[in-house]
Amino acid sequence: xNALNQLPLNIAAAIRSLFGDPHSxxxxxxxxxxxxxxxxxxxxxxxxxxxxxxxxxxxxTSQRPxxxxxxxxxxxxTIADALKLMGKEDVTPxxxxxxxxxxxxxxxxxxxxxxxxVIPYGHGMAPIRLNLGIVYYLAISAVSTLALLMAGWSxxxxxxxxxxxxxxxxxxxxxxxxxxxLLGVVMITQTFNLSQIVAxxxxxxxxxxxxxxxxxxxxxxxxxxxxxxxxLVEADQEVVAGPFTEYTGLRWGLFFLGEYGNMTAVAALTTxxxxxxxxxxxILPGYVWFFLKVGIIIFFxxxxxxxxxxxxxxxxxxxxxxxxxxxxILNIFLTGVGIYIYQLIVPRIGG
Amino acid sequence: xxDNFAAVGVLLIFAIALPLIMMAVPKLIAPNKPNKEKLTPYxxxxxxxxxxxxxxxxxxxxxxxxxxxxxVETVFLYPWALTFRKLGTFAFVEMFVFIAILLVGxxxxxxxxxxxxx
Numbered sequence: 001x002n003a004l005n006q007l008p009l010n011i012a013a014a015i016r017s018l019f020g021d022p023h024s025x026x027x028x029x030x031x032x033x034x035x036x037x038x039x040x041x042x043x044x045x046x047x048x049x050x051x052x053x054x055x056x057x058x059x060x061t062s063q064r065p066x067x068x069x070x071x072x073x074x075x076x077x078t079i080a081d082a083l084k085l086m087g088k089e090d091v092t093p094x095x096x097x098x099x100x101x102x103x104x105x106x107x108x109x110x111x112x113x114x115x116x117x118v119i120p121y122g123h124g125m126a127p128i129r130l131n132l133g134i135v136y137y138l139a140i141s142a143v144s145t146l147a148l149l150m151a152g153w154s155x156x157x158x159x160x161x162x163x164x165x166x167x168x169x170x171x172x173x174x175x176x177x178x179x180x181x182l183l184g185v186v187m188i189t190q191t192f193n194l195s196q197i198v199a200x201x202x203x204x205x206x207x208x209x210x211x212x213x214x215x216x217x218x219x220x221x222x223x224x225x226x227x228x229x230x231x232l233v234e235a236d237q238e239v240v241a242g243p244f245t246e247y248t249g250l251r252w253g254l255f256f257l258g259e260y261g262n263m264t265a266v267a268a269l270t271t272x273x274x275x276x277x278x279x280x281x282x283i284l285p286g287y288v289w290f291f292l293k294v295g296i297i298i299f300f301x302x303x304x305x306x307x308x309x310x311x312x313x314x315x316x317x318x319x320x321x322x323x324x325x326x327x328x329i330l331n332i333f334l335t336g337v338g339i340y341i342y343q344l345i346v347p348r349i350g351g
Numbered sequence: 352x353x354d355n356f357a358a359v360g361v362l363l364i365f366a367i368a369l370p371l372i373m374m375a376v377p378k379l380i381a382p383n384k385p386n387k388e389k390l391t392p393y394x395x396x397x398x399x400x401x402x403x404x405x406x407x408x409x410x411x412x413x414x415x416x417x418x419x420x421x422x423v424e425t426v427f428l429y430p431w432a433l434t435f436r437k438l439g440t441f442a443f444v445e446m447f448v449f450i451a452i453l454l455v456g457x458x459x460x461x462x463x464x465x466x467x468x469x
């Protein structure tokens with residue numbers, strides 16, 4: 001099992017040894033490019049699998065079969081959908097702000113790529129190691145709102161505009177509880193480095209020490225990826241498809257890829273911060289544990305989506321500001337007091 | 352332990368290039384036959400009335416103001432959390448005084464109705 005666990009690291013070392021000096025700048029550059037390509041493959045694969053899984057879970061919760069025609073049990077459905085999207089006409093409405101209209105989906109797609117690249121997928125398997133991991137992640141992931149607002153404004157469509165304004169309203173409500181809930185973990189580990197945070201969880205995952213923060217982060221995370229019950233941005237029955245109304249073909253597909261990538265990124269960060277990342281019993285390699293935990297979080301998000309009705313935007317803002325924010329501040333306070341007492345007690349009992 | 356921002360730079364180049372390459376695919380294989388009706392905004396079949404790009408009343412303006420205050424607070428809280436255990440009792444009490452002052456402001460905003468949809 002250890003061999004399987006070390007396999008990616010050994011492959012990386014083998015590729016490095018092809019260079020004369022295994023730590024030259026060219027070896028580093030090659031490794032960076034390879035790991036970035038792996039992240040891109042991960043996003044595309046995640047989107048293909050998750051779209052199918054989402055439709056299957058939707059079918060399962062509402063007691064209908066879901067897609068089941070193409071291939072065994074409909075497994076090839078999303079591949080066919082992706083091919084279809086590529087062949088569709090790319091329409092830019094006459095009144096749109098053309099430049100902003102065209103780059104908004106590209107930003108949306110680029111963001112999960114940039115965030116997923118700092119997540120540690122296994123021991124020493126973070127594609128990019130950053131000491132500022134959490135700060136970088138939060139900074140990049142917050143930009144997705146900007147992409148939605150750009151799409152909403154530039155489409156020159158009233159539904160899109162409403163959707164874009166809702167995206168901003170949603171962001172200013174969930175962002176503070178989301179950021180505060182991660183603060184407790186930083187207080188315990190004293191580092192922003194995601195690899196170090198996972199390494200600190202080898203005895204106990206932080207969900208045990210930070211249950212309140214975990215719940216707050218889960219709820220705020222669902223709001224961050226704009227999924228039901230907080231899918232006000234693209235609420236079909238109210239604003240058609242929100243900012244995506246005017247998009248067609250692969251440009252719309254980029255939004256879709258970006259959304260599922262974001263969903264994976266939020267689940268990956270939850271796993272890293274609270275569920276112990278790649279740590280797990282040695283019966284499976286670390287990266288398998290990581291993806292299992294990510295899968296559980298994603299399944300939970302889908303389950304929530306197909307179980308709860310959409311809530312109103314002012315209720316969402318009320319929930320975030322009047323419930324989640326006080327809870328997350330309470331969590332910071334409790335964590336601070338807890339650590340303080342722990343530090344007072346441990347030296348006296350000789351721990 | 353490293354701050355590998357060179358790799359982030361490479362990543363940024365990929366993140367910009369890849370969507371551009373992907374968008375070249377439909378240029379090659381997808382049909383492109385625009386006409387006047389197709390390029391009108393989709394508003395459920397009705398002709399669009401009036402302009403869209405107007406000064407839009409955002410009903411959550413006061414939320415946004417409170418958000419700004421708290422966003423700045425996070426900027427202070429993150430470095431504090433990072434060195435919290437090294438700084439000892441003083442930093443511990445000091446930061447909770449800071450949070451308490453902000454909470455008083457938050458309570459005032461709540462009481463005055465800033466946290467209501469207007």
